[in-house]
Amino acid sequence: MKVAVTVWDERISPVFDSAHTLLIVDIKNDKIKNIVYKSFDPELEARLIEELSVLGIEVLICGAISQTYSTLIEASAIQLIPFIGGNVNEVLESYAKGNPLSPSFLMPGCREDNSLV
Template sequence: MKVAVTVWEDRISPVFDSARRLLIVEIENARITDRSYVIFDPELPSDLTKTLTALNVPVLICGAVSQVPATVIDAGGIMLIPFITGRVDCVLEAYAKGNSLEPAFVMPGCHGCIPKTGRPAQ
């Protein structure tokens, strides 16, 4: 399974709307097996959705995100896990192992803001 994460240096980008770089990882057997970076324009969420679909990436983990891009991404069939904070490696390790990102990696004041499913079926 592939997962995309908005990144700022070694952390989840705090605001999707100002992010410019995605880390795309391949997860196999609860381990990250491949990494690549993609540059994107957060003002064109429909283009991002098309890119993620073309790359076979069903999940996007990000920090705070405004309603319009969140709606576009969701409508494009991408599972959005917003309001996540922390070091990218720690978040991805928890996600790869099937651990909930809530509450450890949820932005302050956003508990209950992420989808209850938390993870797609594998």
């Protein structure tokens, strides 16, 4: 499974709409493989979805995300896991092992149903 995470330094980027780097990994047998960093421009909405599809991204993990991007990503059949925060390696390790990311990595002020508190 190919997973993309918006990153800023070693953390999940807090806001998808202003992120500029994706960390892309393959997850096979609960292990993270083939780590690649890719720059992207979230302002080019149509190109972003096309690029994610070409890269074969199946899951996108990110922090806060606007409704516009959320709708576009979900319509492209990419599983979106929004409102996640924390150290990117810890998040990916947990996800690779099949552990739920909520509530452990849920951003402050958010609930598991992706609504605000």
